[in-house]
Amino acid sequence: MPWIQIKINTSGANAEAISDALIENGAVSVTFQDTHDNPVYEPLPGETRLWGDTDVIGLFDAETEMQQVIRVLEQHPLLGTGFHHKVEQIEDKDWEREWMDNFHPMCFGKRLWICPSWRDVPDPEAVNVMLDPGLAFGTGTHPTTSLCLSWLDGQDLNGKTVIDFGCGSGILAIAALKLGAAHAIGIDIDPQAIQASRDNAERNGVSDRLDLYLPEQQPENLSADVVVANILAGPLRELAPLISVLPASGGKLALSGILASQADDVCEAYAQKFALDPVAEKEEWCRITGQRN
Ligand SMILES: C[S@@+](CC[C@H](N)C(=O)[O-])C[C@H]1O[C@@H](n2cnc3c(N)ncnc32)[C@H](O)[C@@H]1O
Numbered sequence: 001m002p003w004i005q006i007k008i009n010t011s012g013a014n015a016e017a018i019s020d021a022l023i024e025n026g027a028v029s030v031t032f033q034d035t036h037d038n039p040v041y042e043p044l045p046g047e048t049r050l051w052g053d054t055d056v057i058g059l060f061d062a063e064t065e066m067q068q069v070i071r072v073l074e075q076h077p078l079l080g081t082g083f084h085h086k087v088e089q090i091e092d093k094d095w096e097r098e099w100m101d102n103f104h105p106m107c108f109g110k111r112l113w114i115c116p117s118w119r120d121v122p123d124p125e126a127v128n129v130m131l132d133p134g135l136a137f138g139t140g141t142h143p144t145t146s147l148c149l150s151w152l153d154g155q156d157l158n159g160k161t162v163i164d165f166g167c168g169s170g171i172l173a174i175a176a177l178k179l180g181a182a183h184a185i186g187i188d189i190d191p192q193a194i195q196a197s198r199d200n201a202e203r204n205g206v207s208d209r210l211d212l213y214l215p216e217q218q219p220e221n222l223s224a225d226v227v228v229a230n231i232l233a234g235p236l237r238e239l240a241p242l243i244s245v246l247p248a249s250g251g252k253l254a255l256s257g258i259l260a261s262q263a264d265d266v267c268e269a270y271a272q273k274f275a276l277d278p279v280a281e282k283e284e285w286c287r288i289t290g291q292r293n
Pocket residue numbers: 136137138139140144145148164165166167168169170171172187188189190193215230231232235257
Protein backbone atom coordinates (compact mmCIF):
# COMPACT_ATOMS: atom_id res chain seq x y z
CA MET A 1 0.00 0.00 0.00
CA PRO A 2 1.42 3.45 -0.84
CA TRP A 3 1.78 6.07 1.92
CA ILE A 4 2.07 9.84 2.08
CA GLN A 5 5.13 11.26 3.79
CA ILE A 6 5.63 14.83 5.01
CA LYS A 7 9.15 16.00 5.82
CA ILE A 8 9.56 19.11 7.98
CA ASN A 9 12.98 20.59 8.60
CA THR A 10 13.46 22.05 12.07
CA SER A 11 15.90 22.38 14.95
CA GLY A 12 16.59 19.45 17.29
CA ALA A 13 14.98 21.43 20.12
CA ASN A 14 11.64 21.71 18.26
CA ALA A 15 11.58 18.19 16.81
CA GLU A 16 9.63 16.50 19.65
CA ALA A 17 6.89 19.17 19.65
CA ILE A 18 6.47 18.89 15.87
CA SER A 19 6.42 15.11 16.13
CA ASP A 20 3.57 15.41 18.70
CA ALA A 21 1.65 17.70 16.32
CA LEU A 22 2.02 15.19 13.46
CA ILE A 23 0.78 12.32 15.64
CA GLU A 24 -2.16 14.46 16.86
CA ASN A 25 -3.07 15.06 13.22
CA GLY A 26 -3.11 11.41 12.22
CA ALA A 27 0.49 10.39 11.44
CA VAL A 28 0.87 6.64 11.94
CA SER A 29 4.57 7.04 12.67
CA VAL A 30 7.17 9.79 13.02
CA THR A 31 10.91 9.47 12.61
CA PHE A 32 13.76 11.93 13.11
CA GLN A 33 16.61 12.16 10.68
CA ASP A 34 19.76 14.23 10.68
CA THR A 35 19.31 16.66 7.77
CA HIS A 36 23.00 16.31 6.91
CA ASP A 37 22.98 12.52 7.28
CA ASN A 38 25.74 12.32 9.90
CA PRO A 39 26.11 8.64 10.77
CA VAL A 40 26.68 9.44 14.46
CA TYR A 41 25.54 12.47 16.37
CA GLU A 42 28.50 13.81 18.29
CA PRO A 43 27.32 16.12 21.05
CA LEU A 44 29.50 18.78 22.58
CA PRO A 45 30.89 17.72 26.01
CA GLY A 46 28.03 17.45 28.50
CA GLU A 47 25.41 18.06 25.83
CA THR A 48 22.72 15.55 24.89
CA ARG A 49 20.19 16.53 22.26
CA LEU A 50 19.05 15.75 18.76
CA TRP A 51 20.98 17.04 15.76
CA GLY A 52 20.97 20.83 15.32
CA ASP A 53 19.28 20.48 11.95
CA THR A 54 16.67 17.73 12.11
CA ASP A 55 14.10 16.44 9.60
CA VAL A 56 10.87 15.32 11.25
CA ILE A 57 9.19 12.80 8.95
CA GLY A 58 5.53 11.91 9.43
CA LEU A 59 3.93 8.99 7.65
CA PHE A 60 0.24 9.14 6.78
CA ASP A 61 -2.26 6.75 5.31
CA ALA A 62 -2.62 7.22 1.51
CA GLU A 63 -6.26 8.31 2.00
CA THR A 64 -5.27 11.29 4.21
CA GLU A 65 -6.36 14.78 3.08
CA MET A 66 -2.86 16.26 3.35
CA GLN A 67 -3.94 19.81 2.46
CA GLN A 68 -6.26 19.74 5.48
CA VAL A 69 -3.44 18.42 7.73
CA ILE A 70 -1.10 21.16 6.46
CA ARG A 71 -3.73 23.86 7.17
CA VAL A 72 -3.97 22.61 10.79
CA LEU A 73 -0.16 22.42 11.12
CA GLU A 74 0.09 26.04 9.91
CA GLN A 75 -1.67 27.02 13.15
CA HIS A 76 1.14 25.44 15.21
CA PRO A 77 3.26 28.13 16.94
CA LEU A 78 6.52 26.46 15.81
CA LEU A 79 5.42 26.21 12.14
CA GLY A 80 3.15 29.03 10.92
CA THR A 81 1.60 29.84 7.53
CA GLY A 82 3.59 28.57 4.56
CA PHE A 83 6.01 26.56 6.76
CA HIS A 84 8.73 24.76 4.84
CA HIS A 85 7.84 21.13 4.11
CA LYS A 86 7.95 18.45 1.44
CA VAL A 87 5.14 15.98 0.76
CA GLU A 88 5.63 12.86 -1.29
CA GLN A 89 3.88 9.60 -1.99
CA ILE A 90 6.03 6.60 -1.17
CA GLU A 91 5.78 2.90 -1.70
CA ASP A 92 5.47 0.49 1.19
CA LYS A 93 8.71 -0.63 2.79
CA ASP A 94 10.03 -2.47 5.78
CA TRP A 95 9.23 0.06 8.52
CA GLU A 96 10.97 -1.86 11.25
CA ARG A 97 14.14 -1.76 9.18
CA GLU A 98 13.60 1.95 8.54
CA TRP A 99 13.32 2.67 12.29
CA MET A 100 16.44 0.62 12.97
CA ASP A 101 18.38 2.54 10.30
CA ASN A 102 17.52 5.81 12.04
CA PHE A 103 18.58 4.76 15.56
CA HIS A 104 22.25 5.70 16.04
CA PRO A 105 24.63 5.52 19.02
CA MET A 106 24.20 8.47 21.40
CA CYS A 107 26.48 9.83 24.09
CA PHE A 108 25.21 10.93 27.52
CA GLY A 109 27.31 12.87 29.98
CA LYS A 110 31.05 12.19 29.78
CA ARG A 111 31.44 8.45 29.32
CA LEU A 112 28.14 6.73 28.63
CA TRP A 113 27.02 5.59 25.17
CA ILE A 114 23.73 3.96 24.27
CA CYS A 115 24.30 1.90 21.12
CA PRO A 116 21.67 0.11 19.05
CA SER A 117 22.54 -3.56 19.42
CA TRP A 118 22.81 -3.94 15.60
CA ARG A 119 25.51 -1.26 15.23
CA ASP A 120 29.23 -1.01 16.01
CA VAL A 121 30.23 0.95 19.10
CA PRO A 122 31.84 4.30 18.22
CA ASP A 123 34.27 4.14 21.18
CA PRO A 124 35.20 0.71 22.59
CA GLU A 125 36.86 2.41 25.61
CA ALA A 126 33.62 4.17 26.66
CA VAL A 127 30.86 2.73 28.85
CA ASN A 128 28.69 1.16 26.14
CA VAL A 129 25.15 -0.09 26.66
CA MET A 130 24.00 -2.23 23.73
CA LEU A 131 20.27 -1.80 23.43
CA ASP A 132 17.27 -3.12 21.53
CA PRO A 133 14.14 -1.63 23.11
CA GLY A 134 11.86 -4.27 21.55
CA LEU A 135 8.30 -3.21 22.36
CA ALA A 136 9.32 -1.26 25.49
CA PHE A 137 9.97 2.46 26.02
CA GLY A 138 13.55 3.60 26.42
CA THR A 139 16.08 4.24 23.65
CA GLY A 140 17.66 7.42 24.99
CA THR A 141 16.11 9.61 22.30
CA HIS A 142 13.38 10.88 24.65
CA PRO A 143 14.43 13.90 26.75
CA THR A 144 13.30 12.23 30.01
CA THR A 145 15.47 9.14 29.45
CA SER A 146 18.31 11.40 28.38
CA LEU A 147 17.99 13.51 31.57
CA CYS A 148 18.17 10.34 33.69
CA LEU A 149 21.12 8.90 31.75
CA SER A 150 23.22 12.04 32.06
CA TRP A 151 22.41 12.22 35.79
CA LEU A 152 23.47 8.57 36.26
CA ASP A 153 26.69 9.28 34.36
CA GLY A 154 27.50 12.01 36.89
CA GLN A 155 27.00 9.79 39.97
CA ASP A 156 29.53 7.64 41.78
CA LEU A 157 27.75 4.31 41.42
CA ASN A 158 30.64 2.04 42.32
CA GLY A 159 29.39 -0.86 44.40
CA LYS A 160 25.96 0.78 44.84
CA THR A 161 22.50 -0.75 44.58
CA VAL A 162 20.08 0.92 42.17
CA ILE A 163 16.30 0.67 41.70
CA ASP A 164 14.88 1.57 38.26
CA PHE A 165 11.17 2.13 38.89
CA GLY A 166 9.37 1.92 35.51
CA CYS A 167 12.32 0.24 33.80
CA GLY A 168 10.89 -0.03 30.23
CA SER A 169 13.72 -1.37 28.05
CA GLY A 170 15.95 -1.57 31.17
CA ILE A 171 18.09 1.25 29.80
CA LEU A 172 18.62 3.07 33.11
CA ALA A 173 19.24 -0.03 35.25
CA ILE A 174 21.69 -1.46 32.71
CA ALA A 175 23.47 1.89 32.31
CA ALA A 176 23.82 2.06 36.13
CA LEU A 177 25.32 -1.45 36.22
CA LYS A 178 27.74 -0.63 33.41
CA LEU A 179 28.70 2.56 35.26
CA GLY A 180 29.78 0.49 38.26
CA ALA A 181 26.68 -0.32 40.32
CA ALA A 182 26.94 -3.71 42.02
CA HIS A 183 23.28 -4.63 41.78
CA ALA A 184 20.09 -3.26 40.21
CA ILE A 185 16.38 -3.91 40.48
CA GLY A 186 13.99 -3.07 37.64
CA ILE A 187 10.25 -2.80 38.25
CA ASP A 188 7.56 -2.31 35.58
CA ILE A 189 3.82 -2.88 35.24
CA ASP A 190 4.29 -4.05 31.64
CA PRO A 191 5.41 -7.68 31.14
CA GLN A 192 6.87 -6.70 27.72
CA ALA A 193 9.13 -4.22 29.52
CA ILE A 194 10.30 -6.94 31.89
CA GLN A 195 11.10 -9.16 28.89
CA ALA A 196 12.93 -6.36 27.03
CA SER A 197 14.94 -5.51 30.17
CA ARG A 198 15.87 -9.18 30.60
CA ASP A 199 16.99 -9.46 26.95
CA ASN A 200 19.00 -6.24 27.17
CA ALA A 201 20.63 -7.30 30.46
CA GLU A 202 21.76 -10.54 28.80
CA ARG A 203 22.99 -8.63 25.76
CA ASN A 204 25.15 -6.51 28.10
CA GLY A 205 26.38 -9.39 30.28
CA VAL A 206 24.75 -8.00 33.46
CA SER A 207 21.74 -10.29 33.87
CA ASP A 208 23.21 -11.88 37.03
CA ARG A 209 23.19 -8.42 38.66
CA LEU A 210 19.71 -7.30 37.58
CA ASP A 211 16.51 -8.51 39.28
CA LEU A 212 13.25 -7.73 37.50
CA TYR A 213 9.79 -7.60 39.01
CA LEU A 214 6.21 -6.78 38.12
CA PRO A 215 4.91 -4.60 41.00
CA GLU A 216 2.92 -7.47 42.52
CA GLN A 217 6.09 -9.62 42.67
CA GLN A 218 8.22 -6.91 44.23
CA PRO A 219 9.77 -7.97 47.58
CA GLU A 220 8.68 -6.00 50.64
CA ASN A 221 10.99 -3.41 52.21
CA LEU A 222 13.05 -2.85 49.04
CA SER A 223 15.76 -0.27 49.53
CA ALA A 224 18.69 1.02 47.46
CA ASP A 225 21.45 3.64 47.42
CA VAL A 226 20.10 5.17 44.21
CA VAL A 227 16.54 5.21 42.82
CA VAL A 228 15.51 6.41 39.35
CA ALA A 229 11.86 6.65 38.32
CA ASN A 230 11.05 7.90 34.84
CA ILE A 231 7.28 7.54 34.81
CA LEU A 232 4.72 10.37 34.53
CA ALA A 233 3.98 13.23 36.94
CA GLY A 234 0.59 11.77 37.98
CA PRO A 235 1.91 8.36 39.06
CA LEU A 236 5.01 9.97 40.62
CA ARG A 237 2.76 12.07 42.86
CA GLU A 238 0.40 9.18 43.58
CA LEU A 239 3.25 6.77 44.34
CA ALA A 240 5.28 9.30 46.38
CA PRO A 241 4.64 7.46 49.69
CA LEU A 242 6.02 4.25 48.12
CA ILE A 243 8.87 5.71 46.01
CA SER A 244 10.06 8.05 48.80
CA VAL A 245 11.00 5.18 51.07
CA LEU A 246 12.96 3.24 48.41
CA PRO A 247 16.21 5.21 48.78
CA ALA A 248 18.05 4.39 52.01
CA SER A 249 18.77 7.28 54.36
CA GLY A 250 21.30 9.53 52.53
CA GLY A 251 20.43 7.76 49.26
CA LYS A 252 19.81 9.56 45.96
CA LEU A 253 16.60 9.91 43.96
CA ALA A 254 16.03 11.02 40.34
CA LEU A 255 12.52 11.49 38.97
CA SER A 256 11.55 12.24 35.37
CA GLY A 257 8.68 11.86 32.92
CA ILE A 258 7.61 15.25 34.25
CA LEU A 259 6.73 18.28 32.13
CA ALA A 260 8.57 21.39 33.34
CA SER A 261 5.17 22.93 34.12
CA GLN A 262 4.44 20.03 36.53
CA ALA A 263 7.74 20.25 38.45
CA ASP A 264 6.40 22.20 41.45
CA ASP A 265 3.57 19.71 42.01
CA VAL A 266 5.94 16.74 41.98
CA CYS A 267 8.56 18.50 44.14
CA GLU A 268 5.87 19.19 46.73
CA ALA A 269 5.15 15.47 47.04
CA TYR A 270 8.82 14.65 47.76
CA ALA A 271 10.03 17.77 49.60
CA GLN A 272 9.40 16.41 53.09
CA LYS A 273 11.67 13.37 52.80
CA PHE A 274 14.33 14.78 50.44
CA ALA A 275 16.77 17.68 50.18
CA LEU A 276 15.92 18.54 46.57
CA ASP A 277 18.41 19.94 44.02
CA PRO A 278 17.51 22.60 41.44
CA VAL A 279 15.27 21.12 38.75
CA ALA A 280 17.01 20.29 35.44
CA GLU A 281 15.14 20.93 32.18
CA LYS A 282 15.44 19.58 28.66
CA GLU A 283 13.02 20.86 26.05
CA GLU A 284 9.61 20.89 27.78
CA TRP A 285 10.58 18.06 30.17
CA CYS A 286 12.39 18.10 33.51
CA ARG A 287 14.22 16.00 36.07
CA ILE A 288 13.96 16.29 39.84
CA THR A 289 16.80 14.97 41.98
CA GLY A 290 17.48 14.93 45.68
CA GLN A 291 19.00 13.17 48.66
CA ARG A 292 16.95 11.32 51.26
CA ASN A 293 17.03 12.95 54.71
C1 LIG B 1 8.59 6.61 30.22
S1 LIG B 1 8.86 4.90 30.36
C2 LIG B 1 10.52 4.89 31.01
C3 LIG B 1 11.34 3.73 30.55
C4 LIG B 1 12.82 3.85 30.91
N1 LIG B 1 13.04 3.76 32.33
C5 LIG B 1 13.41 5.16 30.39
O1 LIG B 1 13.87 5.97 31.18
O2 LIG B 1 13.42 5.35 29.16
C6 LIG B 1 7.88 4.54 31.78
C7 LIG B 1 7.80 3.07 32.13
O3 LIG B 1 7.16 3.00 33.41
C8 LIG B 1 6.24 1.94 33.43
N2 LIG B 1 5.25 2.29 34.45
C9 LIG B 1 4.24 3.18 34.36
N3 LIG B 1 3.56 3.23 35.53
C10 LIG B 1 4.18 2.36 36.38
C11 LIG B 1 3.96 1.96 37.73
N4 LIG B 1 2.96 2.45 38.43
N5 LIG B 1 4.79 1.05 38.29
C12 LIG B 1 5.82 0.53 37.56
N6 LIG B 1 6.06 0.86 36.27
C13 LIG B 1 5.27 1.77 35.69
C14 LIG B 1 5.72 1.88 32.00
O4 LIG B 1 5.22 0.59 31.70
C15 LIG B 1 6.97 2.23 31.19
O5 LIG B 1 7.69 1.08 30.81
